Amino acid sequence: MIPEKRDHKAAWIRRGSRGGRPPNFDKERYKDRNTVERAIGKLKQFRAVATRYDERGYVYLGTVTAAALLIWLRS
Numbered sequence: 001m002i003p004e005k006r007d008h009k010a011a012w013i014r015r016g017s018r019g020g021r022p023p024n025f026d027k028e029r030y031k032d033r034n035t036v037e038r039a040i041g042k043l044k045q046f047r048a049v050a051t052r053y054d055e056r057g058y059v060y061l062g063t064v065t066a067a068a069l070l071i072w073l074r075s
Contacts, residue, residue, distance in 0.1 A: 003030075042071050 044050040046067040054060040 043067050046070075 043064060046063075048054070048063050049067050052060060054063060
C-alpha cells in the first residue's frame with residue numbers, strides 16, 4: 001500500500017459518497033509488504049528465478065526453494 005497524498009483525504013471528504021475508495025494507510029501492512037518485496041528481490045538475484053526458463057511449475061518451485069535455502073543458509 002502506498003501512502004495517500006495529503007490532499008486526497010480532504011478531497012474524498014468533500015466529494016462525499018461520490019468520493020471513491022476511502023483513504024487508508026496501515027503501517028503494519030506496509031511493513032509486511034516491504035518484507036515480502038525485499039525477499040522477492042533477494043530471490044531475483046538468482047538468474048534462474050529471475051528469468052524463469054523452467055517450463056514446468058514444479059521445476060520452478062524447486063528452483064525457488066533451492067534459492068530460498070541458499071539465502072537462508074547465508075544469513
